């Protein structure tokens with residue numbers, strides 16, 4: 001699978017590189033430090049993946065990958081941003097965690113074609129793929145790299161209307177977030193909260209985010225259409241990894 005996808009909007013994914021550089025340049029140590037996903041922890045409690053190969057797609061600074069390694073998995077992690085992979089490598093070294101880190105595009109994973117995985121984890125990066133053919137391609141790649149019987153663990157941003165229905169207690173925060181998104185325009189600087197020398201500050205980033213926050217049934221439909229069998233599908237507001245309201249899907253090959 002070496003042919004390239006059309007390049008329209010593709011710069012958006014690569015723009016993450018620019019955003020990470022801008023954040024670290026302010027002196028902020030992290031883009032998004034967080035506790036590992038509690039949904040992922042529960043998933044691992046329910047299955048034995050010790051010593052198995054896992055691939056994390058769009059690992060960012062690597063907090064899920066570090067956690068997966070701490071649970072005894074052999075971790076390979078890819079992200080499209082060389083800067084964040086470098087950051088992740090430094091954090092892994094600091095923590096003494098041994099993971100295989102690679103710069104890579106989750107819609108074109110030829111570089112991993114000789115390997116196979118029992119588990120693929122995607123936390124907060126599938127929703128970056130705002131073009132449907134890129135999401136389709138990503139799921140084909142997951143399918144290609146998973147062993148028969150392997151699983152996909154998926155946790156991505158939930159459609160805000162759906163979040164408002166399922167998490168009425170968050171309605172004020174959802175309203176504020178919707179308003180922020182409504183005012184974004186391509187090319188306009190986007191605000192981001194970061195911690196610099198222990199102080200929280202809002203900085204302006206060069207690129208507006210473009211994401212595909214879908215309803216749970218839209219995510220499961222795409223995953224099923226790619227040939228997976230959905231085993232579990234839920235909505236959560238427990239993990240503040242991305243926007244705070246997420247769809248969690250576990251699917252088997």
Ligand SMILES: C[S@@+](CC[C@H](N)C(=O)[O-])C[C@H]1O[C@@H](n2cnc3c(N)ncnc32)[C@H](O)[C@@H]1O
Nearest residue numbers: 013016058059060079080081105106123124125
């Ligand atoms: C919202 S961040 C989430 C990072 C991390 N999983 C977390 O939860 O903190 C999305 C990540 O996806 C990466 N990304 C975007 N498009 C990608 C692609 N096509 N292939 C690989 N990584 C991609 C970005 O560089 C970014 O690090």
